[in-house]
Amino acid sequence: MSAIDSLPPLREVINTHDLRAKKSLGQNFLLDLNLTAKIARTAGDLSDCDVLEIGPGPGGLTRGLLASGARRVLAVEKDARCLPALAEIAEAYPGRLQVIEGDALKVDPLDHLTPPIRVAANLPYNVGTELLVRWLTPPEWPPYWQSLTLMFQKEVAQRIVAQPGSKAYGRLAVLSQWRCDARIAMELPPEAFTPPPKIRSAVVHLTALPEPRFPADADVLQRVTAAAFNQRRKMLRASLKGLTPDIEDRLLAAGIEPTERAEQVGLDRFCALARAVAAR
Template sequence: MTLQQNQLPSLKESINKYNLHAKKSLGQHFLLDPMINQQIIALAGDLTNKNVVEVGPGPGGLTRALLDSPAQKVIGIEVDQRALQLLHELQPFYPERFQVVEHDALKLDLTTLCDSPRQIIANLPYNIGTSLLLGWLKQGQQWTRLTLMFQQEVAERICAAPNTEYYGRLSVIAQWVAECMIMKRIPPGAFAPPPKVYSAVINVLPKAEQPSPELFKAMEQVTAAAFGQRRKMLKGALKNIGGETLLSAANIDSTRRAETLTIAEFDQLARLHLAINA
């Protein structure tokens, strides 16, 4: 049975009904402010005819904003049983446009849930956000855009430039395959319960040219070695993967440190590493 949307209980009523309070063990901090949720949707661009996947919708504040958008379909991925009850209650109000999937997002290929064009828009659980992003970056142009909320420090790491405090492995891999931009910072008080730090929303737009799976793996290996001992000079940090040979072939000074290398230089090292080990 399709219910009229004006019969939809308020977000506060639904939270109280299911006693849905954020769990620290699940990395949950609920964003309930409808104005901020609407602003996040606006940052995701025109959603007309897009299929949108939301990871960790929790009580559904962002979900409701998505369902008010022109998105063709909204799919929520959730593991918290309390939230699932609330989200299933929301389904009859949007029977053709809203789907709930009970699954661990880390163990699920989200591209199998809907056709292109598809986007991910999510306030990610703090404890798995980075792992989720790395998985999605490997899928390249399977996604038209990712609009994601992280702890601000994580967002800074994703978007950092060389020779800055937060530049590291995550910066290199993310910016190698996508354009990454911090779009909005959100204070702790906007969440329930308030986290100890600011959060930030970023846009990740996959580049037209994407690396092969083999090249992506080579980049993972090079950046893991380079930043695993980031205070070491590259000749020492890359020693176990043939660093001297790689650096000489790339004409990169072996006394430099990882944080000084550009994305293009890491790309060069990854391609050489792949060629040498092919």
């Protein structure tokens, strides 16, 4: 493994600071600095960007982002054990790394970032999906970020890019593809991590569109898709009956047969249904 900077290899950093990954925090550390540098490059040209990183752990991706030329990195880390290792990285890259100890679900990164902003993270498995949905559904669009380069379980990554008619197609696909171009950039085997998880991982790259692909109210679209896919085996007239008494009329107005199921309905028709429900 070639070095990307003058700092010690990550395995040595972990041993020095006794950083055993905690299952309760959803931690699996990626130790190959060549891989972390490759993920950083997937995020694009970072030389004029601030980068938000969630859950940096011992700092493998952090180092990749900084070595790739990121203007500045804001790293939010909940595990206080990792702070000394991250402080060593901050010393090696003066003025370019700020570390905040805290819960990513509670920290407002805009207090510390200057646009343009990109997000890059090996997300902790236990909060990854919730963070993604928050980034995809801000009060205003375009969002504060230009792109998201995120590592998930492969199964979650497939749900983000899934197409109608597939088992993976669901709420995440609709919300992601409504406002973003989304693609799986790379896959990683379990043995790339310490400890090795039981599943494969994948990096997804999402680029924010200037405007959503189809008009719809974000809150209504969320409610419609949540109800539809929470009971995906049911016909839509049954799974959505709690939204409005005349749901069959709303479905027909959106060009959807009431007997269809959620996985048969594409993004354009879900947006049409959100508009029809909102109009009522």
